[in-house]
Amino acid sequence: MAVSTPVLGIVVLIYLMVIFYLGWLGYKKTQQTEDYMVAGRKMNPYILAVSYGATFISTSAIVGFGGAAGALGMGLLWLSFMTIFVGVFMAFVVFGKRTRRIGLKLGAVTFPELLGRRYQSRFIQGFSGILIGLFMPLYAGIVLIGGARFVETTLNINYDVAVLILTVIVAAYVITGGIIAVMYTDALQGALMFLGMALLLTLTYVKLGGVVEAHQALTNMAYLVPESLQAGGHLGWTAMPELGSPIWWNLVSTLILGVGIGVLAQPQLAVRFMTVKDDKALNRAVLVGGPFILMMTGVAFTVGALSNVYFFDKLGVISVVAAGGNTDLIIPQYINSAMPDIFVVLFMLTLLAAAMSTLSAQFHTMGTAIGHDFYREFLKKGELGQTINITRMSIAVTILVSVVLAYILPISIIATATAVFFGLCASSFLPMYTGALFWKRMTRKGAIASMLVGAFTSLFWLIFVHAKEASALGISKALFGVDTILTGTWTIIDPIIVATPLAFLTAVIVSLMTEPDSQEHIDRCFMTSTVNN
Amino acid sequence: MLGIDDPQIWLAYVLCFLSALGCIIYGALKWNDGEEEEGC
Numbered sequence: 001m002a003v004s005t006p007v008l009g010i011v012v013l014i015y016l017m018v019i020f021y022l023g024w025l026g027y028k029k030t031q032q033t034e035d036y037m038v039a040g041r042k043m044n045p046y047i048l049a050v051s052y053g054a055t056f057i058s059t060s061a062i063v064g065f066g067g068a069a070g071a072l073g074m075g076l077l078w079l080s081f082m083t084i085f086v087g088v089f090m091a092f093v094v095f096g097k098r099t100r101r102i103g104l105k106l107g108a109v110t111f112p113e114l115l116g117r118r119y120q121s122r123f124i125q126g127f128s129g130i131l132i133g134l135f136m137p138l139y140a141g142i143v144l145i146g147g148a149r150f151v152e153t154t155l156n157i158n159y160d161v162a163v164l165i166l167t168v169i170v171a172a173y174v175i176t177g178g179i180i181a182v183m184y185t186d187a188l189q190g191a192l193m194f195l196g197m198a199l200l201l202t203l204t205y206v207k208l209g210g211v212v213e214a215h216q217a218l219t220n221m222a223y224l225v226p227e228s229l230q231a232g233g234h235l236g237w238t239a240m241p242e243l244g245s246p247i248w249w250n251l252v253s254t255l256i257l258g259v260g261i262g263v264l265a266q267p268q269l270a271v272r273f274m275t276v277k278d279d280k281a282l283n284r285a286v287l288v289g290g291p292f293i294l295m296m297t298g299v300a301f302t303v304g305a306l307s308n309v310y311f312f313d314k315l316g317v318i319s320v321v322a323a324g325g326n327t328d329l330i331i332p333q334y335i336n337s338a339m340p341d342i343f344v345v346l347f348m349l350t351l352l353a354a355a356m357s358t359l360s361a362q363f364h365t366m367g368t369a370i371g372h373d374f375y376r377e378f379l380k381k382g383e384l385g386q387t388i389n390i391t392r393m394s395i396a397v398t399i400l401v402s403v404v405l406a407y408i409l410p411i412s413i414i415a416t417a418t419a420v421f422f423g424l425c426a427s428s429f430l431p432m433y434t435g436a437l438f439w440k441r442m443t444r445k446g447a448i449a450s451m452l453v454g455a456f457t458s459l460f461w462l463i464f465v466h467a468k469e470a471s472a473l474g475i476s477k478a479l480f481g482v483d484t485i486l487t488g489t490w491t492i493i494d495p496i497i498v499a500t501p502l503a504f505l506t507a508v509i510v511s512l513m514t515e516p517d518s519q520e521h522i523d524r525c526f527m528t529s530t531v532n533n
Numbered sequence: 534m535l536g537i538d539d540p541q542i543w544l545a546y547v548l549c550f551l552s553a554l555g556c557i558i559y560g561a562l563k564w565n566d567g568e569e570e571e572g573c
Contacts, residue, residue, distance in 0.1 A: 074537070077545035084552040093559070097567070215536030239539040279567025283560055290556020298549045 005156055011345055012155065012352070015192075016169065019185050019356070023173025026181025036178030036388055037109035037368060038274045043183060045281035049288035050190035051183040051357070052272050056087060056263065057193065057296040058358035059146035059351050060418055065297070067327035068255065069304030070319040070334075071229070073237030074218075075251050076304075080297040082260025088289040091264055096273040096282045098437040102525050103274040111267035111365075112373040114274070115429070118436040118525055119444040120517065124451060126378025131428060131455060132267055132369035137398055139421040140362040141405030147355030148406065153332075154348050163406050170356055171399050174363045175392045179275065182360045189353030194292060196350030197299040199343060200335070204303045207338060208310065217309045224308075224318055237305045246492050253494040254419050262422030262496065265429040268365040300331070307334040314338075362402075367395025419494070420462060420469065427454035427499035431507040439511075440522050446511030454503030461495035 030036050069076040099114065108114040112132065116125025144163060151162035173181045208214035215238060222236030233245020241247040263269065276282060304319075307330055311322040314337070323329040335347050371391030376382065409417070431450040435442030462469045464476045464485045471483040484491045516522075537543040 074542050074546070077542065077549055081545050081548045081552055084549060084556065089552065089556055089559070212536040217536075219536055219538055236539075238537040238542050240541040280563075280565060283563035283567055285560075286556045287560020287564075290553040290560075294549055294553035298553075302546075 005154075008154055008345055008348065011349060015349060015352070018188060019169070019173065022184040022188060023177045023181040026173065026177025026179075026184050029180050030178045033388060034109060035180060036391070037372070038103075038271065039178075039180045039183060041104065041275060042277045043180075043272075043275040043281070045276060045284035046288050047183050047187045048272055048276050048281060049285035050194075050292060051186035051361075052269060052285070053088075053289055053292040053296065054186045054190035054193060054354070054357035055268055055272075055361040056083070056266075056293070056358075057354055058143045058418075059150065059355040060142060061297065062197075062300045062351065062354055063146065063331045064328055064418070065255070066300035066304035067323070067330040069301040070307050070323075070330035071327045072234070072241070072247065072251055073239065074301065074305045075240045076255065076301040077298065078252075079256045079260055080294070080301050082256060083263065083297045084290055084293050086260055087263040088293050089286060091269070092273070092282050092286045092289060095264060095270070095433075095437060097279050099270060099273040100276060100279070100282065102437065105525060105527075108274065110368045110373055111270045111429075112369060113377065114270075115432055115436055115447070116373070116377065119432070119442075119447045120521060121444050121448065122378050122381065124432070124444075124447060125373050127451065128267075128429065129369040129373030129378065131424070133366055133374060133394075133398060135421055135424055136267075136362055136366045136369070137401040137405055138409075138417050140359060140366065140398075140402040141409055142417045143355055143358050143362065144402055144406040145409065147352065147359065150348065150351050150355065160407070163403060166355070166359075167399060167403050170359045171363060171396065174360050174367075175395050179271075179364055182364050183272075183275065185360060186357045189357040190292065192346075192353045193350050193357075194295050196347050197295045200303055200339070200347065201295075201299040203339060203343065204306055204310075208306060214306050214309060218306055221308060221312060221318070224312070226318070226320075237308055244489075249489070249492040249494075253492075253497050258419050258423050258426070258494050258496045261430070261500070262426040265425045265433055266422070267369065267425065267429070268361040270433070271365065303334070304331060307331070307338075310334060310338050363395050363399055366398035366402075367391050370394035370398060423494060423496040423499070424455065424458050426496050427458040427503050429454070430500060431504040434504075435507055435511070440526060441511055441516055442507060443511045443514045443517055445514040446507045446509075449510040450503045450507035453506040454499050457499035457502050458495045461498055465490055466493070466495055467491035 034040055065076065102118060103114050106114065106117040108117050112125045112128035115128055116122060144166065147166050148159055148162040151157055151166060152159045173185060205211050205214055208217065219236065219238045222239065225234050225236060232247040233242035234247050235242060241251060273282065307319045311317055311319050315322055319330045320327060323333050335344060339347065368391050371394035375390055428451050431454060432447040435447060463473055464470055467484050470476050476485060477483055534543045535546060537546065
């Protein structure tokens, strides 16, 4: 670490003081349940855009996926394109506007509640809530690991203590200030991330002699691809892997499609569309959101790939070798050795901000999923009472589970856990969410069937077929004596590719076979939704 | 193009910028569209 710990400590301290101030502002502005859940539906569009982006992009997206680009190359830029086109444009313009309108008409304050009320089913709301409550801690746990590892290495604090400090700080403002505090702090964190990434890109291109020169140098390095990666289909860092090869399937099905499509059905992101007053806010947010995400994923993946040029010039080895075989260390290693000291401080803050902004949204979503969707709406049949307190308690409990996971999960789980959660959300929620917004003929039974088929197919595929998780979990081995029950290409195809189309098909078939929902209810959901745009 | 030989890669690179630009243009053109009359 080139920068002295006291300097970094002071910078982090100032940062935390501002975060606490914003958390306090959120607390002051939270008076009703609706404030705590959806910011009273009057959030500023710029804050929405940056909060959405900062929540979407975690430390693992920058460091983990940026490192993956260091190993796999610029093919990951397709994911970057997906995150902008699908993750921002489609999400805000196509899904966001209807989510906001229908959410408002039905008085929904969470993503599961939107689905539950659209289909008039407490089961849908409760099951979605419990699915989020059970699996999101896995995702939160790995973001916590990423953030805590940062605190550990830069501030020289013990890892276990770092996990606790990070958790207590984020939990404090999420529990007290609700989503207003979450989004205000996200906005600050997002601004820091934008600045950090913009500088990272500029300095990288300057260091490598220009845009075209840097790319050309990377293209010329194709002969350096290690044999093991060549055998998997790797054709160089500025070329797509060989069509149909294991690396191609991993890149396209897990990374590009898994995350690129999974983003549409992320509960912690979708709920943000319900925090603004009108479509105008969503239109304006698109203007900010597109460039913001370009600056996050586009920069991380480009710089990750280009780090090969730097390490080869400097040390005569490619990035993976320079990072000792651990792709998660490529980006930190590159920053530490190639960037000026002052930038190292800024970038460390960028990473801390990225971790905290994602964590805060996860804590809030997990808490509301259990406290509001599962407990209040499903178990207590909507009975009013101590909703906010129960939600706060649920946040505390799910945080505790995330912390426990952060202690027990192995480090290599980071990328896998992210993909697992995104994939599970896509297959369980996307067909029913799409139908809720765009297909009046979709019925409650169709929605329930698609949700169950999506969730269980996805889990089945993870446990018994997809080699990466199936062999790590060992359940297939214990039951059937084999790592995976299918062989060949099947074992490298991501669950999302199988489970999501199956869930869509189920939704259509079951809906058409069952009685349509009452016209009165459909009118209530859709009546004004076709007036403008 | 841009020092990248594989069209599948430079296309992705260019599309990233174009899609972000598309977001800016969309937001600018629709800057005042979609205002809700009734408060909530």
